[in-house]
Amino acid sequence: MPQQSAETLASQQKTTSRRPAGTLYRGREGMWSWVLHRITGVAIFFFLLVHILDTALVRVSPEAYNGVISSYQTPIMGLGETALVAAIVFHAFNGLRIILIDFWNAKYQKVMFYVVIGLWVVTMLAFVPRHLMNVFSH
Amino acid sequence: MSTTLDAPRSPYSRSPKKRGVNWEKWGWIYMRASGVVLVVLIFGHLFVNLMIGEGVDALNFAFVAGKLANPFWQTWDVLMLWLALIHGGNGMRTLVNDYATTRLTRGILKSSILAAVVILIVLGTLVIYTFDACPAGSPADLLPSFCSAN
Numbered sequence: 001m002p003q004q005s006a007e008t009l010a011s012q013q014k015t016t017s018r019r020p021a022g023t024l025y026r027g028r029e030g031m032w033s034w035v036l037h038r039i040t041g042v043a044i045f046f047f048l049l050v051h052i053l054d055t056a057l058v059r060v061s062p063e064a065y066n067g068v069i070s071s072y073q074t075p076i077m078g079l080g081e082t083a084l085v086a087a088i089v090f091h092a093f094n095g096l097r098i099i100l101i102d103f104w105n106a107k108y109q110k111v112m113f114y115v116v117i118g119l120w121v122v123t124m125l126a127f128v129p130r131h132l133m134n135v136f137s138h
Numbered sequence: 139m140s141t142t143l144d145a146p147r148s149p150y151s152r153s154p155k156k157r158g159v160n161w162e163k164w165g166w167i168y169m170r171a172s173g174v175v176l177v178v179l180i181f182g183h184l185f186v187n188l189m190i191g192e193g194v195d196a197l198n199f200a201f202v203a204g205k206l207a208n209p210f211w212q213t214w215d216v217l218m219l220w221l222a223l224i225h226g227g228n229g230m231r232t233l234v235n236d237y238a239t240t241r242l243t244r245g246i247l248k249s250s251i252l253a254a255v256v257i258l259i260v261l262g263t264l265v266i267y268t269f270d271a272c273p274a275g276s277p278a279d280l281l282p283s284f285c286s287a288n
Binding site: 038041042044045048049052053055056058059061062063065066069072073078081085088092095096098099102103127130131134135137 | 170173174176177180181184188189192193194195197198199200202203206219222223226227229230233254258261262264265268269273276277280281
């Protein structure tokens, strides 16, 4: 029917408009927590691969292990470790948020996202000054 | 190829053709169960290695050897190794399923993830259980203090 197809077209134009309307999902806490969870997860996975290989050098010789680990103690790697811990702490707290959404109550997903951000800030305030002091006081 | 879609919000049901273990369900449960344990294990790992004492500056062979000579930290590290690699590998598998568009790239990427996970689990477990904290012929100042005690 021509009338129906015109309606379909209008609704298609509405949903494909460049400016997202107030959708349930797009661009809100739910999406950003999901995006950050994926990005931090991938970053942590690749660090884990490298980290197991460098730790495996303890089986080769003390000199080999100390040689690689001393490169982790440079200022640039110190900043990298700060980013790594930031990613891990977010992924950890947001993972607990996902578990609470699944097993407790999805109604509180938004407020729990801000709780995750708050706990992340507190944890990073405890970690970053201490870590940077260790890295830069050398 | 035509695909039939269920009506929106129709309750989930497995296709009757699929029988046996529901691996996707157990993967879903594994991510949550291992996640909770990993929060404890990794936060403890970061606290002991980066916060206590001089943090990252204190890390060297003697420090790691001192930890790995202790069955408590051996168990801690082996649990972390297995749980984290399988958790990470399964997470990467989810991303490949979401973003890789052809069957071939999905196959290549997922086999690479599986190979990396298996190789690193075997390597890491061997290192933890065959490790010698006091290797013969190494300079004593690089070794943990208990090596020179006897």
